[in-house]
Amino acid sequence: xxxxxxxxxxxxxxxxxxxxxxxxxxxxxxxxxxxxxxxxxxxxxxxxxxxxxxxxxxxxxxxxxxxxxxxxxxxxxxxxxxxxxxxxxxxxxxxxxxxxxxxxxxxxxxxxxx
Amino acid sequence: xxxxxxxxxxxxxxxxxxxxxxxxxxxxxxxxxxxxxxxxxxxxxxxxxxxxxxxxxxxxxxxxxxxxxxxxxxxxxxxxxxxxxxxxxxxxxxxxxxxxxxxxxxxxxxxxxxxxxxxxxxxxxxxxxxxxxxxxxxxxxxxxxxxxxxxxxxxxxxxxxxxxxxxxxxxxxxxxxxxxxxxxxxxxxxxxxxxxxxxxxxxxxxxxxxxxxxxxxxxxxxxxxxxxxxxx
Numbered sequence: 001x002x003x004x005x006x007x008x009x010x011x012x013x014x015x016x017x018x019x020x021x022x023x024x025x026x027x028x029x030x031x032x033x034x035x036x037x038x039x040x041x042x043x044x045x046x047x048x049x050x051x052x053x054x055x056x057x058x059x060x061x062x063x064x065x066x067x068x069x070x071x072x073x074x075x076x077x078x079x080x081x082x083x084x085x086x087x088x089x090x091x092x093x094x095x096x097x098x099x100x101x102x103x104x105x106x107x108x109x110x111x112x113x114x
Numbered sequence: 115x116x117x118x119x120x121x122x123x124x125x126x127x128x129x130x131x132x133x134x135x136x137x138x139x140x141x142x143x144x145x146x147x148x149x150x151x152x153x154x155x156x157x158x159x160x161x162x163x164x165x166x167x168x169x170x171x172x173x174x175x176x177x178x179x180x181x182x183x184x185x186x187x188x189x190x191x192x193x194x195x196x197x198x199x200x201x202x203x204x205x206x207x208x209x210x211x212x213x214x215x216x217x218x219x220x221x222x223x224x225x226x227x228x229x230x231x232x233x234x235x236x237x238x239x240x241x242x243x244x245x246x247x248x249x250x251x252x253x254x255x256x257x258x259x260x261x262x263x264x265x266x267x268x269x270x271x272x273x274x275x276x277x278x279x280x281x282x283x284x285x286x287x288x289x290x291x292x293x294x295x296x297x298x299x300x301x302x303x304x305x306x307x308x309x310x311x312x313x314x315x316x317x318x319x320x321x322x323x324x325x326x327x328x329x330x331x332x333x334x335x336x337x338x339x340x341x342x343x344x345x346x
Contacts, residue, residue, distance in 0.1 A: 028136060089340075096179050096283060098176055099172055099175055100183045102172055103183050104169065107187060108190075
């Protein structure tokens, strides 16, 4: 086992422990926890199977395994950000609608001007 | 039949000017709709005049959102002509007559105030640069050739306003309103108005820093791009 494998695995184990704590506190749902753990376990798999990752990279025309990991990560990160921004945009619309309806209802229920 | 003229004034933390503004505007309109956009000062408590309806947002959403709330109430009230007006005392209330005149004649659906056709008093140079950049952006974004695109002094017929739907809560709404005017091919005219950069109004901007006020305007293209990409 190399030093980098030890360090990276330690970090991943820390993340996994925090995830399990959050699930125990019911801060995370079971489906999300499952997918999140699967993701980090796949990271550990890649840490200990770098030759396999390199083989897959060469198969798709990328010279180094780490480059493949970076490209895939960037795609996933940007797509996640996009979905998040869509969600926030939807939230903002909902909040606006609520605040507006409250303002209009209160004004209509007090029709007399000051 | 006399046209019912309603003015919509969005306000956020304008306790220093709002009473003066309301008093000066009242003689020119049938009703004022003041939309308090979640002020943390005494703005709502200053509204103590007849023919003024107060709508209150429980949290601050932005001027665009406040205008849309006011629009919906004004249309529900049966307004024939709706004017938008700023709460910080920068406008001359006598210009309300100029804004609604072409609408009363039936010549246009929308009248837009222009400080560059009228008069602008005390404008800082940085603000002038930002406004001029805004003209270029609006021309590219809407195709409209206007002389003043960040002016909150506007007049609409009821039918025209019913076609306007502001979704940009904050500072993207001026460009959005113009884009919708262009989209619906509403007949418009620019009207010369006076804009005063008073000590009060500029002090409010300075508290947020001049750079921030101008940078809010410069964020507008990005807000519109964000809307195009992420609005469902």
